[in-house]
Amino acid sequence: MEYVGFGQIVLGLFTQLIPVWISILVVMGLSWKFHKKLSLYGRIYESPAGLIGLFIVFFWLFCALYADFISPFSPLDQFAMLKNKGPGVIEPTTGLVQYLGGDKFGRDVFSRMISGSQIVMVIAPAATMFAFVVGISLGLPAGYYRGKIDSILSFLANMVLAFPVILLFYLLVTPGIRETALPQSMAGVFFIFPILFFGMLFYSRFRERPQKLIWQLAFVLIFGGWVYVSLVFDADPFGVLSLEPNELNIFVAVVFASSPGVFRIVRGLTMDIATRDYVAAAQTRGEIPFYVMLWEILPNARGPLIVDACLRIGYTTILLGTLGYFGLGLVPESPDWGTTIKEGSRLLRLYYHPALPPAIALMSFVLGLNLLADALREQSLKD
Numbered sequence: 001m002e003y004v005g006f007g008q009i010v011l012g013l014f015t016q017l018i019p020v021w022i023s024i025l026v027v028m029g030l031s032w033k034f035h036k037k038l039s040l041y042g043r044i045y046e047s048p049a050g051l052i053g054l055f056i057v058f059f060w061l062f063c064a065l066y067a068d069f070i071s072p073f074s075p076l077d078q079f080a081m082l083k084n085k086g087p088g089v090i091e092p093t094t095g096l097v098q099y100l101g102g103d104k105f106g107r108d109v110f111s112r113m114i115s116g117s118q119i120v121m122v123i124a125p126a127a128t129m130f131a132f133v134v135g136i137s138l139g140l141p142a143g144y145y146r147g148k149i150d151s152i153l154s155f156l157a158n159m160v161l162a163f164p165v166i167l168l169f170y171l172l173v174t175p176g177i178r179e180t181a182l183p184q185s186m187a188g189v190f191f192i193f194p195i196l197f198f199g200m201l202f203y204s205r206f207r208e209r210p211q212k213l214i215w216q217l218a219f220v221l222i223f224g225g226w227v228y229v230s231l232v233f234d235a236d237p238f239g240v241l242s243l244e245p246n247e248l249n250i251f252v253a254v255v256f257a258s259s260p261g262v263f264r265i266v267r268g269l270t271m272d273i274a275t276r277d278y279v280a281a282a283q284t285r286g287e288i289p290f291y292v293m294l295w296e297i298l299p300n301a302r303g304p305l306i307v308d309a310c311l312r313i314g315y316t317t318i319l320l321g322t323l324g325y326f327g328l329g330l331v332p333e334s335p336d337w338g339t340t341i342k343e344g345s346r347l348l349r350l351y352y353h354p355a356l357p358p359a360i361a362l363m364s365f366v367l368g369l370n371l372l373a374d375a376l377r378e379q380s381l382k383d
Contacts, residue, residue, distance in 0.1 A: 001081070004088040004097055012099050013110070016070045020062040027058060040306070043379040050375025056368025060361070063114050064121035071111035072096045075335040079106035084351045103343060103354040112335040113357045119336040120365065123247065124316040127254035132309060134193045134255060135262025140293040142263070143270025154267070157260035165257055169319060172253040173246065173328045183249045187232045190255045195224035204291040246330055250323065254316050265308055269301040276300075303380030310373035314366040321362050337362045 004012070014021075028051075035042035044050035063070070073096065082089055082102035089098050100109040138157075142150040160168075172183070202216040230236035231248065273279060274297060282296045324330070324338020325345075332339065337358040344355025 001085060002090045002092075003086070004090065006088070009088045009097075009099050012097055016072065016099070016110075017063070019066045019070060020059060023062045023066075024055065024058050028055065040303070040376065040379060044372070044375050047375040047378060049371045050379070053368045053371025053373075053375060056364055057372055060117050060365050060368070061121060064117040067114045067118050071108075071114045073098070073108040073111040075107065075112040075115040076333060077107060077111075082106040084347065084354070086351075087353055100357050101351075101353040103340075104347060109340075109344075109354055109357055112340055113337070113361050115335040116337045116340060116358060117361065117365075119330070119334065120317055120320065120362075123250060123254075123320060124313050127251050128258065128309060128312045128316050130190060130194065130251065131255045131258035131312070132262050132305070133197050134190055134259040136266050136298065136305075137193050137197050138259075139263040139266025140270055140298065141289075143267040144274055144289060144293050144297070146271075150267070153263065157263045160256065160260040161264075165319070166322065168257055169253045169323060170326070170328060172256065173249045173323060183252045184232060186252045186256060187248055190252065190259075191228050191231055195220060195228065198224065200290050201294050204288060204294055207288075250320065250330075254319065257319075258312055258316070261312075262305075262308070265304065266301065269304060270297055273297045273300050303376075307373050307377045307380065310369045310376060314369035314373075317362060317366055317369075 031038065031042065032045050035045040044054055073091075079091055079093075079102065082091060082098060083106045084104055085098065085102045085106075087099060087101040089101060090096070091098060098108045098110065100113070103109055103112070138153050142153045198220045199217060202213060202220065206213040206216065226236070226238075227241065230241035231251070234242065234248070236242055270293070279292060279296050282292050287296075320336065321338035321341065324334075324336050324340075325342045327339075327342065330336055330339065340358040341355050341362070344351070344353075344358070348355055
């Protein structure tokens, strides 16, 4: 087999990623120019750690967006002659280079790593967002009303938090559970929260302006209903939100395991902010409780919640990798990082290159999120 040299590998990887470099340069350059007008996001550019974290996150975000263009091979294409071949091997038929080598099936490690970023960038933020909506929807009334509502919701949250997370995920995505109606039933409960949350958000704000309220509620019901039917029943009439096997189980597992932690943070913040003067002023002028919670308390809790969101996306990425490593993630041929690390680790003593790139990818993305969260925490304390 023919190979290219180390310098050609580095140059080739840099060239393949040109769309990513250009996008990062444009976005971060414009953001730097106008950072004083960009509130909390703009202040990240005043922190060296924040800049590094933002660069790493943007790198993987644009890799996911341009994956189909920058991957020289399909992540599922197999080349029998390139099984476990090292970095820089040339595929004889097309003349294309496998810059990071081939795995045990001859699939391009670089292409699978880039395609795996798409899975992470979709599942981790989306599942975390749903978990935040559930946690906020329950944490606000628990901290605001207190009493029996707080006691019941806190007890349920503590029960989930007391259970080992990895074991909880294992139980929710194990093959025996997949075949039952439990994941779909749990999804039906969890995924109704965004519709209720945004419906109440607009109602509490525009209840005295019914003409504007009707259009907003109609949008929430139509768009939310479409997403709900697509995710829960996998019956998207447009075929846009079709789910891969076991994706619903993973979504449910993340939401179920993460929302109690969000609930506790929101509950604590609500108890603190509810004592502020501007909350008392809103109550005095006769605002309904949901208006006070959603338009007075929640915006003033955004700093800690944004920081926690960054950290939780990182935790979710690690959990997805862990599930894939234990064979409980997506389908076996999936290029997600956890599954790729698992397949590569079986021959790690002989061939390091199939497992190392996805492991570095997962580590770097989580590191970027942690650096970004630290910068956001530092800047939010200045408010």
